[in-house]
Amino acid sequence: MTGADETGRGPPGYRTIALIIAAALFMEQLDITILATALPAMARDFGTSAPNLSLALTAYMLSLAIFIPVSGVIADRFGTLNVFRVAIVVFTLGSALCSLAEGLASIVAARLLQGLGGAMMMPVGRLILLRAVDKKDMVAATAWLLVPALVGPIVGPPLGGFIVTYLDWRWIFYINVPIGLLGIVLSSLYIPNLKVAPAPGQRFDLAGMILSGIALGGLFFGAEMASREGEGRVAVGLVALGLVFGALYLRHARRHPSPILDVSLLRVETFRLSMVAGSLARITQGAHPFLLPLMFQLSFGLSAAEAGGLILATALGATAMKACAPYLLRRFGFRDCLTVNGVLSSLTYGACAFFTPDWPHGAILLVLFCSGFSMSLQFTAYNTIAYDEIGPERMSSATSFYTTFQQLMLSAGVCAAAAVLHIALALGGRDAQAPGDFSAAFLVVTGISLLATLWNRRFAPDAGSDISGHHLRDR
Known part of the structure; x- marks a missing residue:
């Protein structure tokens, strides 16, 4: 290499x-x-x-x-x-x-x-x-x-x-x-x-590319179509197609020496935990920017410019975090940061369920700023710890695998939020979304992200210590 x-x-x-x-x-x-x-x-x-x-x-x-x-x-x-x-x-x-x-x-x-x-x-x-x-x-x-x-x-x-x-x-x-x-x-x-020489005898996985492309295409499109009214059957069919070809790909990957998506990476503990916990959190992350503009414009009656001004507080919080992340991870380590901040970021997501048109804009800005800050810290930690135990020879496979499922789960977040809105609309017998519909959607995706806590606690106490410098405090 x-x-x-x-x-x-x-x-x-x-x-x-x-x-x-x-x-x-x-x-x-x-x-x-x-x-x-x-x-x-x-x-x-x-x-x-x-x-x-x-x-x-x-x-x-x-x-x-x-x-x-x-x-x-x-x-x-x-x-x-x-x-x-x-x-x-x-x-x-x-x-x-x-x-x-x-x-x-x-x-x-x-x-x-x-x-x-x-x-x-x-x-x-x-x-x-x-x-x-x-x-x-x-x-x-x-x-x-x-x-x-x-x-x-x-x-x-x-x-x-x-x-x-x-x-x-x-x-x-x-x-x-x-x-x-x-x-x-x-x-x-x-x-x-930077280049990495291929291993002796390594060959391009064309069959895997075709199988994974159909599988991921079906899942991506299924998630996207599920967010549209009247497309439920098409969405189910596409997801089913994706799952069938996904199973065929897994069978293929077990036999190929260098599969296009290397499922064996999930045997690496920090990569697997980051994948599972991060995927649950990304469902909520995908739903957040989908729900906020709709809620502010459809339920609160704000213009696109006014809604954008409020939502920018999330971006400001994410930007402010970048200077704090190294200190927090060095002080508390990956496991504790992911666990505690994971709960906090979920709760700031959930707080959006209680927004009403009567809320002062200053209070909404504060909640969204905190949400952006904690969300950014969480994904900084996930995206860093995932590669802690990955060797240089597998780094390219790991980034492809991780990015693929990152995009898939963000799409799934939009799908989940849209599904809740459609169900709430149907149950209410209304033609337009009510504020309570958005509240229900925020609470559902918040519950999903809280499930990540179960996997965050499974990280070893010293996981990623070479990256964060957390172990240096005890020497």
Whole structure:
């Protein structure tokens, strides 16, 4: 195995690397959620219905499902910088083509291309961080990296509403072009190009790529369709398809020497616990930015701009956390931080269930700030401890595996929240959502995230001590 930087430059600071990757991920995470608010305007321009344009959303998810699992293998073979840079180019090109689209077919094709770039950016960006940053700096670097992942889905809907209201929907895609060009330049200057030689006899898992692509595509689309009224049967069929092909993939993976998604990684305790507990928490994280804009606009009667102003408090809390995470994990360790903060972050999620139009905006801002802070700390810890016991030779497989299920569980969060809203609407016999419907949805996803506590307590007391420095206090 070789891990040398082919550029010949000295190592850049971890903050520089983390911020460059974070900027690219922010562009991607923002794009995932911002488009939904523009669908009615796009439908008018294209002469079709907004539901038909949902294909633009699902096309992106299809690319993610197929190409995230192969990203690690490609990065190992061609180098992390090369793949990350090409991913930004592809994503930016896809954005430019989206802005030029004149009909349904062209926007769907452009979104497929965009998704290909996005599928490479997420796991390869994380892989760069894991390989280029020392363990002692990993918590701080991950904290910087996580801010766009948390902020993007939250600011996407209100920003999309602002653009559609005051500009043109094509600006949703125009803004990605200068960000992408800047990312290409900065990554070329500061990010190392690390390669890992394949093991002797290792071959690409084409069958696994096909099976996992169909399985993940079915699960992604099933979760997405379940959030739409009248699509229950389609959603069930897609989820069933995903589960069948998932079972076929698991059978295949047991026989293949280097499967595209390495299920054997779950034998590594810290990786498995982070996967299970983090997945439960991510269901709630996915639901949060879906529910808040709807509640503020539909139940509270706020404008998109007013709702966006309140929701930005979550982003401010997530940003404020980045300076505190290294100290808290060094002081208390991963297990105690994940356990205690996991309960606190769940309770701040749950507090949103008690919002009413009469609440002072200052109080709502405070709750959302605390929610963003604790949420960001929780996922900084999960995303760091997951790789504590992963060797360099398996790092690319681990990032692909982890990122794939991270995206799946975020989609599941939207599905769960939407399902509760639909059930509440049906039981109430109403045509419009009531404040109590949103309260029920917040409480359901809060209960799911609290279940993560059972797995958080299973981490060893000294888990991740080399990363956090927690053990140094006892010496």
